[in-house]
Amino acid sequence: MQQDALKRAAAQEAAKLVPDGAIIGVGTGSTVNFFIDELKRLKHRLEGAVASSVATEQRLKEAGLRVVDLNSVDELPLYVDGADEVTRHLTMIKGGGGALTREKIVAAVAKKFVCIADKSKLVDVLGKFPLPLEVIPMARSFVARQLARLGGIPQLRQGFVTDNGNVILDVRGLTILDPPALESELNQIPGVVTNGIFARRPADLLLLATEQGVQHMGAA
Numbered sequence: 001m002q003q004d005a006l007k008r009a010a011a012q013e014a015a016k017l018v019p020d021g022a023i024i025g026v027g028t029g030s031t032v033n034f035f036i037d038e039l040k041r042l043k044h045r046l047e048g049a050v051a052s053s054v055a056t057e058q059r060l061k062e063a064g065l066r067v068v069d070l071n072s073v074d075e076l077p078l079y080v081d082g083a084d085e086v087t088r089h090l091t092m093i094k095g096g097g098g099a100l101t102r103e104k105i106v107a108a109v110a111k112k113f114v115c116i117a118d119k120s121k122l123v124d125v126l127g128k129f130p131l132p133l134e135v136i137p138m139a140r141s142f143v144a145r146q147l148a149r150l151g152g153i154p155q156l157r158q159g160f161v162t163d164n165g166n167v168i169l170d171v172r173g174l175t176i177l178d179p180p181a182l183e184s185e186l187n188q189i190p191g192v193v194t195n196g197i198f199a200r201r202p203a204d205l206l207l208l209a210t211e212q213g214v215q216h217m218g219a220a
């Protein structure tokens with residue numbers, strides 16, 4: 001099966017979990033775009049959606065959905081998002097699309113985080129995908145030096161500015177054997193806004209699309 005067909009299959013499975021009358025969180029990326037296609041069909045029984053990026057906000061609006069400011073909701077019953085890498089423990093690397101900070105915020109508010117992915121995203125150990133860090137522009141060189149001390153090889157994502165006005169360093173060469181520990185350590189570097197390890201708030205459920213069907217991993 002083509003990768004896009006698998007992404008769509010995962011998105012369709014996630015659409016079955018959308019509660020009636022709810023405001024839900026919506027992530028960013030090509031897999032989530034298939035989910036937004038599904039939401040378009042469900043929009044009459046959805047109160048609204050909180051977007052994790054400007055791109056998703058635009059897409060939700062185009063689909064006719066009401067976009068809600070996160071500050072006006074106390075809790076989201078559901079957050080659906082993709083991942084660049086995901087393990088069987090439901091820890092992830094995210095931020096390939098550069099939306100990691102807002103994604104982490106929306107995920108923190110959500111009661112249930114459902115990760116949708118095709119089978120290519122499943123890994124045993126995180127770190128083959130370059131780890132994105134959102135960094136305050138004036139701290140870029142300092143943060144890069146600190147990352148090099150940790151054994152990483154940082155590279156500035158050229159010509160890219162996040163929705164928050166910051167830059168992204170993509171870091172190769174990190175061995176992520178203890179994802180929660182590295183997530184915390186990287187957050188301690190002054191100038192780092194967020195790093196793309198999602199381990200302190202992992203997904204609750206992974207919907208992994210394979211040729212044999214969509215596997216449910218983690219809590220139901």
Ligand SMILES: O=C(CO)[C@H](O)[C@H](O)COP(=O)(O)O
Binds near residue numbers: 030032081098
């Ligand atoms: O973290 C993300 C964006 O910041 C995305 O979830 C991640 O990059 C996966 O994207 P795609 O579904 O296009 O493979």
